[in-house]
Amino acid sequence: MESQFDVIIIGSGPGGYVTAIRCAQLGLKTAIIEKYSVLGGTCLNVGCIPSKAMLDSSERYHEIKYSSVNHGIDVDNTRVDLKRMIARKADVVSKINGGVSYLMKKNKVEVFQGVGSFKNKNTILIKSETAEETITGANVIIATGSKPASLPGIDIDKKRIISSTEALNLKEIPKHLVVVGGGVIGMELGSVYGRLGSKITVIEYAGSILANMDKKMGAELQKSLKKNLDFEFLLGYKVTGATNTGDSIAVTAEDKNGDIVTLESDYCLVAIGRKPYTTGLGLDKVGIELNSRGQISTDKNMETNVKGIYAIGDVVEGPMLAHKASEEGIVVAEIIAGQKPHINYNTIPSIVYTSPEVASVGKTEEELKTSGIKYKVGQFPFSASGRAITSGKTEGVAKVLADAKTDEILGFHIIGERASDLIGEATVSMAYRAAAEDIARISHGHPTYYENLREACLDVEKIAIHI
Known part of the structure; x- marks a missing residue:
């Protein structure tokens, strides 16, 4: 294997592996280090992906058992085979594991399996169960993620x-x-x-x-x-x-x-919640500073106090979201390559995959009140949506917050069916600094869930059509 690189990334989660791909696309000779035998980090292996697989399976069961009769479908003796449900979850994870490995090979990213730690600012020691080796890099990106937090006096015994x-x-x-x-x-x-x-x-x-x-x-x-x-x-x-x-x-x-x-x-x-995982990195050997919450301190370019060492994702300040880590990684890769990218943290959405789903982007009403910003509110209940009624998914509301003077959308909050997808339009709208009136004047397909967002924007001026 090669031992000298332009970029070394420690951690292969959605921050690390996405960063590696972007670095390779930009012509940077890239290595990624992962302590586990599979790539993908917490999100892929024990977080985002497996939980969504279980959420999908359990929702299908619950709907078949309790809601199918409302659609004229009788299903008798519905039961759960938890073992098979978990096996399906594992299969989903395995398929995506394979996809990430393929992407590393496709982009000629060198993968090292073992625990990476700093010997000095440019040299990383990699320890596996059977060997040790060192590699050097002009730049190092820490993307080691987080682990579950606990409470004082409570021992997570992993049994009960x-x-x-x-x-x-x-x-x-x-x-x-x-x-x-x-x-x-x-x-x-x-x-x-x-x-x-x-x-x-x-x-x-x-x-x-x-x-x-x-x-x-x-x-x-x-x-x-x-x-x-x-x-x-x-x-x-x-x-x-x-x-x-x-x-x-x-x-x-x-x-x-x-x-x-x-x-x-x-x-x-x-x-x-979760806490940053920096154990065993040897940060003290290179003098990398941590804040009071154990997060790695960085500047606006995600660079630590040690030049050439960057940190992204759950180990730094901000929401612990997979897509936030990915965005930060892409920005760092482009900065290293000499570009001038930017990231707008106000337009990073948050999503809860319950039923109904919850999704949010921008400022909350509580934040606007605290900051003294004058705002207007528009809301539209899913119970008034033709698409929601036909689907029997009438719980929820779309809520938009707009600046009282300029009408610029300051926040969008949705609870309801497919909120995880609907938040996309809201995020794009805010990225382009749209006014509520802009969305209100765009034709939306009917009957759809996303027209609920238009109705909420119409309601800012109390001219919604269907309420």
């Missing part, structure tokens, strides 16, 4: 007290699953098992779920999960302990008045 990784490989459907954390991971994986018949109790320290999104989105999703699945929410509660008693888990939590509740469940999923 589990993280998202173990939740994707359970051998039984829990009768009762306690989910610690009302964020994206908790709501998605809670939905998987809720659809399969588990009782789900969500314990969240904040006063709402999806606390980082527009408050209306969290409120609407909570209402839907309580109505359609066996979800219970304990909001404003702090988890104080979780004990594996062998066949069950005892979880204790305390509210803001000091009242304590104890819950018994089959499993406890700790889903309070």
Whole structure:
């Protein structure tokens, strides 16, 4: 193998492998280091992709069992084969693993398997189970991602007290699953098992779920999960302990008045978020600075305080999103190649793949209030959408926030069927600084879900057609 490169990338997740491809496209001699035997990082192997596979399978089951009769389709003896469902998930992951490996070969990216760490700013030591070697690079990009976070005093034993990784490989459907954390991971994986018949109790320290999104989105999703699945929410509660008693888990939590509740469940999923993974990189050897949250400090070009060393994705500040990591990687690759790209963090969407889906881009109403920006609101309920009614998917609302003076779209928030796709139009609109009137005056196909966005923009001036 070659040992000298223009760019060395540590980590092969959606930040790392996308960066490697873009570097190669730009004519840079590129190496990528991955400690596991497969490429793709957390997102592909134990995160985004497998969770979406499980979400899709569980949603199909739930719809067949509970909604098909409304379409004049009788299905008897519907049951779940969890083993086969998880096997399908594994097959999906395997196929995409193969795709990433193919892309590395196609783009002539040199792949090294092992743990990479700094010997100096240009030299990386790679340790595998059987050997050690060093490679050098003019530039190094850290893309090592994140790992599940826990709470003080709670030991994730991977048996009954589990993280998202173990939740994707359970051998039984829990009768009762306690989910610690009302964020994206908790709501998605809670939905998987809720659809399969588990009782789900969500314990969240904040006063709402999806606390980082527009408050209306969290409120609407909570209402839907309580109505359609066996979800219970304990909001404003702090988890104080979780004990594996062998066949069950005892979880204790305390509210803001000091009242304590104890819950018994089959499993406890700790889903309070993730933390940057920089263990073993040897950052101290080259003097790379970390902030108070353990993230690698970078400038606007994602360059660390050590010239020629960059960091992207979950190890740096900002939302821990796969597509955010990919965008940052592309920007770094182009900067190294002498180009002048840019990234607009305000137009990076966030998506929750529950049912209904939730998607958001730009500012929330709470953020606009806090900043003192004057704004207008337009909303359109899915219950008034012809396409939603024909599909029986009438839960949700499209909500747009526009500047009170200029009418520029400042934020778009959607809960409803196919919100993950609908947010695309909203994101493009904001990238080109469209006004709500611009979207309102563009013809949208009928009947479609995306015309709900047009109706929301019309509602900014209270001239929506279908409400």
